[in-house]
Amino acid sequence: MSVIYDKVALIGLGLIASSMHWAMKRGGVAGSVTGYARSSETRETARKIGLCDAVFDTLEEVVEDADLIVLATPVGAMGAVMKQIAAHLKPGATVIDVGSVKQTVIAEVQPLIPAGVHFVPCHPMAGTEHSGPEAGFATLFDNRWCLIVPPKGSDADAVARQEQYWQALGAQTEIMEAEHHDMVCAVVSHIPHLIAYTMVGVADDLRRVSDQEVIKFSAAGFRDFTRIAASDPTMWRDVFLTNKDATIEMLGRFTEELFALQRAIRTGDGDQLHAYFTHTRAIRRGILEAGQDTDKPDFGRVQVER
Ligand code: NAP
Numbered sequence: 001m002s003v004i005y006d007k008v009a010l011i012g013l014g015l016i017a018s019s020m021h022w023a024m025k026r027g028g029v030a031g032s033v034t035g036y037a038r039s040s041e042t043r044e045t046a047r048k049i050g051l052c053d054a055v056f057d058t059l060e061e062v063v064e065d066a067d068l069i070v071l072a073t074p075v076g077a078m079g080a081v082m083k084q085i086a087a088h089l090k091p092g093a094t095v096i097d098v099g100s101v102k103q104t105v106i107a108e109v110q111p112l113i114p115a116g117v118h119f120v121p122c123h124p125m126a127g128t129e130h131s132g133p134e135a136g137f138a139t140l141f142d143n144r145w146c147l148i149v150p151p152k153g154s155d156a157d158a159v160a161r162q163e164q165y166w167q168a169l170g171a172q173t174e175i176m177e178a179e180h181h182d183m184v185c186a187v188v189s190h191i192p193h194l195i196a197y198t199m200v201g202v203a204d205d206l207r208r209v210s211d212q213e214v215i216k217f218s219a220a221g222f223r224d225f226t227r228i229a230a231s232d233p234t235m236w237r238d239v240f241l242t243n244k245d246a247t248i249e250m251l252g253r254f255t256e257e258l259f260a261l262q263r264a265i266r267t268g269d270g271d272q273l274h275a276y277f278t279h280t281r282a283i284r285r286g287i288l289e290a291g292q293d294t295d296k297p298d299f300g301r302v303q304v305e306r
Pocket of ligand 1: 011012013014015016017037038039040042043072073074075077081098099100101123124125126127128130131132133232235239
């Protein structure tokens with residue numbers, strides 16, 4: 001594969017940036033990769049594991065002469081980071097973010113983009129419950145979707161190059177409009193996380209999470225809730241604070257469905273429950289057929305490899 005950007009700067013060295021780094025190295029996608037993280041501890045870890053060709057202590061240094069700048073911090077921090085780097089970007093460079101929410105990020109980051117610099121918001125729909133530089137691996141994006149959400153008037157070449165870039169990292173790409181993106185992600189990612197957090201919280205309220213029985217028998221569904229509920233608290237706080245409208249809208253619909261099922265259980269309406277579960281089972285089959293999950297035992301849990 002050929003180099004798509006000569007010099008890539010990664011800002012925030014967590015799961016996503018680290019995975020991008022290893023995937024870029026695997027595919028020969030970047031000439032060189034520089035990195036910056038907020039804490040000296042994360043920078044030291046990155047240096048120790050060979051993440052990035054050079055890790056810098058300041059934002060000004062990491063973006064110097066970069067062709068592609070990746071904002072890979074929690075979404076709530078992106079505006080502040082952009083403010084600091086704006087004056088140091090070279091003309092013709094492209095800034096992308098990988099945030100899980102798009103409307104708020106666009107509203108905060110786009111006004112700070114200097115003339116002559118492109119901004120292409122992206123969202124790789126791939127992740128694990130782990131965070132930090134050591135959590136990343138080269139195959140994270142393979143066969144996953146990366147949604148590209150260019151604001152109106154975006155430079156067509158910069159957007160096309162981003163499509164090419166994510167495909168070189170192993171992903172499939174789709175262009176989407178920001179409001180639609182936030183609604184879709186509320187359904188497929190944000191609300192499921194909220195439900196997992198709630199379910200584990202409920203079990204904890206009942207003082208049962210640490211019970212031997214709960215741990216021993218947790219293979220039956222609950223274990224997967226605990227895995228999702230172990231996701232990074234800062235990242236998910238920011239997701240809900242910045243995707244407020246879509247989350248509240250979808251949560252309303254979810255609650256209505258839940259009440260309908262609650263009623264069916266209370267009134268003993270087995271036909272309704274059976275029909276509902278048959279329908280949802282067909283959706284799961286559709287996901288498998290689309291190659292977006294595996295039917296392997298243990299849900300084919302990701303084996304970390306760099
Ligand atoms: P992560 O593993 O928790 O890493 C976050 C990185 O951002 C760390 O290097 C952290 O630095 C830095 N950071 C945190 N707060 C900061 C601040 N206020 N200013 C500057 N840097 C800060 O996170 P991640 O999972 O890679 O997520 C990064 C982005 O990708 C988020 O916007 C998230 O919404 C998005 N995303 C995540 C997933 C997923 O499943 N994880 C999937 C798709 C998209 P320190 O280590 O020094 O604190």
